Amino acid sequence: QAVVTQPSSLSASPGASASLTCTLRSDLSVGSFRIFWYQQKPRSPPQFLLRHKSDSDEQRGSGVPSRFSGSKDASANAGILLISGLQSEDEADYHCVIWHTNTWVFGGGTKLTVL
Amino acid sequence: QVQLQESGPGLVKPSQTLSLTCKVSGDSISRGDDYWTWIRQPPGKGLEWIGYIYHNGSPYYNPSLQSRLVMSVDTSKNQFSLRLTSVTAADTAVYYCARAAFDAGAYFFDSWGQGIPVTVSS
Secondary structure (H helix, E strand, C coil), X not given: CCCEECCCEEEECCCCCEEEEEEECCCCCHHHCXXXXXXXXXXXXXXXXXXXXXXXXXXXXXXXXXXXXXXXXXXXXXXXXXXXXXCHHHCEEXXXXXXXXXXXXXCCCEEEEEC | CCEEEEECCCEECCCCCEEEEEEEECCCHHHCXXXXXXXXXXXXXXCEEEXXXXXXXXXXXXXXXXXXXXXXXXXXXXXXXXXXXXXXXXXXEEEEEEEEEEECCEEEEEEEXXXXXXXXXX
């Protein structure tokens, strides 16, 4: 079982909200981890979006709009990136990453299509 | 604003050694605090952390690559490097260098190079 799992793709309509999940392996408790989210557009490096550990411990990257927010679903053992008011420019790959046993571990990334 | 730029060959033959360098500008590697990192992305796939090196030369590698990997830092040139031996087609990827900066209690990748595509093929 992979340490971090993301769905490979997600589609949503402009103006709607999208929830991207980042599920941790069952022996790891999502509550113990900061979840970092990166956005990557074609032919560009990833860019830091935000990190989330709790509602009181969240930080967005410079210039990242408040439409992007993080949360956790303890029952699913997952971190969530919520994007509200979807815009065409949000179409991109989204990667989550955690710091685990002195290594950074990425999920496989989710391709978000806005249509 | 820190900038990172990867350089190296775009084509490497199987079983040979891949060598890449990341030139840093706008920040001094010697300043400390930061982890200078390599990350790769195979075609159509997700990101994989390769390893990082500290300004004093102390490295930490992804265990899955550790036996083939050497990272080094040259503070006089403000750059750091990666050597990956015995490459195979599975090492074909875009290789990124990045800075992991410490802020509000955690390290995160705040600056990235543009990436350099590397193909392993005869």
